[in-house]
Amino acid sequence: MSNEIVALSIQGLTAGYGGPPIIEQVSLTARRGAITAIVGPNGAGKSTLLKAVAGLIRPAAGKVFVEGQDVTGLPAERLVRRGIAYIPQVENVFPDLTVRENLDMGGYVRKSGVRERIEQLFLLFPDLKVAAHRRASTLSGGQRTMLALARGLMVDPAVLILDEPSGGLSPKFQGLIWERIEQIRATNVAVLIVEQNTRETLRHAQWAYVLVLGRNRLEGAGHDLLEDDEVVNLYVGRLT
Ligand SMILES: Nc1ncnc2c1ncn2[C@@H]1O[C@H](COP(=O)(O)OP(=O)(O)OP(=O)(O)O)[C@@H](O)[C@H]1O
Numbered sequence: 347m348s349n350e351i352v353a354l355s356i357q358g359l360t361a362g363y364g365g366p367p368i369i370e371q372v373s374l375t376a377r378r379g380a381i382t383a384i385v386g387p388n389g390a391g392k393s394t395l396l397k398a399v400a401g402l403i404r405p406a407a408g409k410v411f412v413e414g415q416d417v418t419g420l421p422a423e424r425l426v427r428r429g430i431a432y433i434p435q436v437e438n439v440f441p442d443l444t445v446r447e448n449l450d451m452g453g454y455v456r457k458s459g460v461r462e463r464i465e466q467l468f469l470l471f472p473d474l475k476v477a478a479h480r481r482a483s484t485l486s487g488g489q490r491t492m493l494a495l496a497r498g499l500m501v502d503p504a505v506l507i508l509d510e511p512s513g514g515l516s517p518k519f520q521g522l523i524w525e526r527i528e529q530i531r532a533t534n535v536a537v538l539i540v541e542q543n544t545r546e547t548l549r550h551a552q553w554a555y556v557l558v559l560g561r562n563r564l565e566g567a568g569h570d571l572l573e574d575d576e577v578v579n580l581y582v583g584r585l586t
């Protein structure tokens with residue numbers, strides 16, 4: 347089954363910003379065709395973990411494998427060529443460029459097929475097609491997030507890494523973004539995501555990791571973690 351294929355494997359990763367490590371000995375796996383979530387309290391190191399995987403900070407220890415290949419310590423621009431697309435929460439589009447220009451830029455590592463890929467992505471994101479000639483700065487927050495997702499997908503990544511893609515958006519847009527993420531997952535991409543709304547995130551995640559104080563705390567199927575007392579008490583809250 348295609349969703350058995352491990353796209354990303356992180357083993358014992360330790361990283362930080364020059365001082366004491368922020369994440370320590372973290373391990374996780376993300377499979378193609380699955381949504382893998384990282385949840386945990388503020389400051390747990392979720393964004394730091396994503397940055398270490400995407401090559402924005404260099405791990406002090408541990409290994410990162412993409413499709414079985416050791417990519418540990420490679421800088422971000424080389425990781426893109428190895429199949430890692432990372433969408434940061436902010437500054438994820440070029441505001442002065444048009445939608446189409448942003449997508450062209452997103453495809454810079456492609457040898458060919460930029461135009462065809464843009465047309466494919468316009469099918470997935472019809473709003474972007476309508477807005478193709480508008481500057482990104484004139485888009486709504488939700489549309490801008492869609493553009494950031496599409497830009498990441500220009501390289502046909504094995505792994506799409508998303509740090510709070512619906513941060514700051516209205517509930518309506520949050521729902522729409524989950525719809526798109528589910529569609530992206532269905533194209534056999536491994537989606538690795540951090541999101542604020544833990545309950546909603548666990549509903550969508552085939553597998554989720556709870557990160558606390560920079561370390562692996564728990565892992566399991568999203569639906570199972572929604573039933574876990576510790577997870578519910580600390581990170582989800584009960585529906586009353
Ligand atoms: N650029 C940086 N330089 C130094 N320390 C940083 C930097 N970015 C984050 N930190 C520290 O790393 C720790 C973990 O932060 P991180 O942003 O990874 O947490 P997070 O789990 O993503 O939190 P949140 O849920 O609030 O987004 C925090 O103590 C934070 O202050």
Ligand SMILES: [Mg+2]
Nearest residue numbers: 392393394509
């Ligand atoms: Mg964060």
